[in-house]
Amino acid sequence: MLTFKPATHKDMDTIHYLEQKAFGIDAYDMEMIIDSFLESGDMTIIAYLDDRPAGYVMAIGISEKSADIESICVSPEFQGKGIGKALLHVIEDAMRNHGFTESILEVRVFNESALSMYRKEGYTITHRLENFYQGEMRGSRDAFRMKKTLQ
Numbered sequence: 001m002l003t004f005k006p007a008t009h010k011d012m013d014t015i016h017y018l019e020q021k022a023f024g025i026d027a028y029d030m031e032m033i034i035d036s037f038l039e040s041g042d043m044t045i046i047a048y049l050d051d052r053p054a055g056y057v058m059a060i061g062i063s064e065k066s067a068d069i070e071s072i073c074v075s076p077e078f079q080g081k082g083i084g085k086a087l088l089h090v091i092e093d094a095m096r097n098h099g100f101t102e103s104i105l106e107v108r109v110f111n112e113s114a115l116s117m118y119r120k121e122g123y124t125i126t127h128r129l130e131n132f133y134q135g136e137m138r139g140s141r142d143a144f145r146m147k148k149t150l151q
């Protein structure tokens, strides 16, 4: 059974583990995870599949109306089962509960599976951000910024 729980400070190792599994060398380090967790308030949520951590999502309010999805990932062994989409729905609900009307995110320009998920979920590209990421992957550091109006 798939369940979702807001993360607490005790979950930092779990989030670090999920980041490493899903992003590899592109993963956030522990310092970044803790800083972002503290900024996110209660908008860091972990998905468990039968009590096993399967993925997580973290969002931060960046203006009165907008929140930014800082990270979303599903551990490779659990990918393709609808968990990514479910995490997106859960974080969008959390944003709505906080009164945000716009969800924003950044994604590597070649990340086809994530781009496909976001497009299907109603996100559209608003900008191409040159050299957005510190580390180069597949010859690029560029991101697309995507946006969705929350109804």
Ligand SMILES: CC(C)(COP(=O)(O)OP(=O)(O)OC[C@H]1O[C@@H](n2cnc3c(N)ncnc32)[C@H](O)[C@@H]1OP(=O)(O)O)[C@@H](O)C(=O)NCCC(=O)NCCS
Binding pocket: 022, 023, 072, 073, 074, 075, 078, 079, 080, 081, 082, 083, 084, 085, 086, 106, 107, 108, 111, 112, 113, 114, 116, 117, 118, 120
């Ligand atoms: C992107 C990610 C979160 C999707 O999670 P997931 O649980 O595998 O996705 P879901 O099963 O919910 O599928 C949702 C949609 O994603 C897309 N998708 C998922 N896996 C895909 C793949 N291997 N190839 C192409 N599209 C794929 C599809 O559009 C899918 O919709 P569909 O089921 O109607 O075909 C996951 O692949 C992941 O963690 N990737 C590594 C980390 C990452 O890139 N995070 C996003 C950073 S911006």
